[in-house]
Amino acid sequence: MRVLVTRPEPDAEATLERLAALDIAAEIAPVMTRQTLSARLPPPEGFAALALTSTNAIRALEDLGALGALLAKPVFAVGDRTAHEARQAGFDTVTAADGTLESLTTAIALARLSGPVLYPAGSHLSGDLAHALAPHGLLVATVPVYEMVAETQFPQTVASALAGGQFGAVLLYSRRTAEIFCDLVKDILPPEERRKLPVLCLSENVAKPLLEAHFSRVLLADHPSEEAMMTLALAFAREQTGS
Incomplete structure (x- = not known):
């Protein structure tokens, strides 16, 4: 087969x-083929954590030269594979959710963060993390850093x-x-x-x-x-x- x-x-x-x-x-x-976008990320000092829903976001951050400034931030990854890639990239504090946006939302909400979440993402999103976390009183800055071209x-x-x-x-x-x-x-x-x-x-x-x-x-x-x-x-x- x-x-x-x-x-x-x-x-x-x-x-x-x-x-x-x-x-x-x-x-x-x-x-699909990944293309890194010419994104301008906000200063990392204003964020309590990073949310990642794809390994492509990590690769795009590296392409943009933005990875080093973010490595000290706690990372909430959507699943084990993304969490593994985040650790490989140099992030020290990584929490893996259960593979869904709902589980990622729960993991971030339970962490009781003291500030907003930076979410480097693709230009096409299958779910709205900012909307999901709004009822928990958390702000999410979604920044498209890559595009998957069909x-x-x-x-x-x-x-x-x-x-x-x-x-x-x-x-x-x-x-x-x-x-x-x-x-x-x-x-x-x-x-x-x-x-x-x-x-x-x-x-x-x-x-x-x-x-x-x-x-x-x-x-x-x-x-x-x-x-x-x-x-x-x-x-x-x-x-x-x-x-």
Whole structure:
């Protein structure tokens, strides 16, 4: 069985390596590419903590030369992967939420911070952290520091493989990735073929655009994490191969 990995680099390569360790063949075709924006961040002294919902924010801060001035700030990361990358980048105090915006909101609210939160984010947001924390009396300064630019088409080899039913499944990690994937395959896969193609999703939120686009073999990870996605991929591969 060969699966298609759609997430952006460098995360796609990391997923490819993890799949290979599970003896699952895979191919990478990112549907988005990160571009760092010319952002002007406010002085870090005015903030009690940093909120991170993506490893891409850490990479963008490094591109902007803004990472060093922020390393002393406590970080609240949306999940374990982002928390790990934050520690690798040099942040000392990192709290990992449970992989969702709701859990991140709860973690920040329970910390009883003495000042506002700086939220370096992408230009496309799937949730509003500032709105979520407002009832807790916390101000959030959301600063777009990167943009995920959608691809306009798949490489011809990938498009042909999709049309020919050569992928046993597709891995999707974000709602926007799922939306772009649906747009890219609308002229490649008719509805009857979409119903046959298994799609492995990080969460229900990721799955919604796929269901609306007539994908019916939608499988969800038990938890919004890379570990849960690998568990799902392995269980699915074993089911397909009978091993």
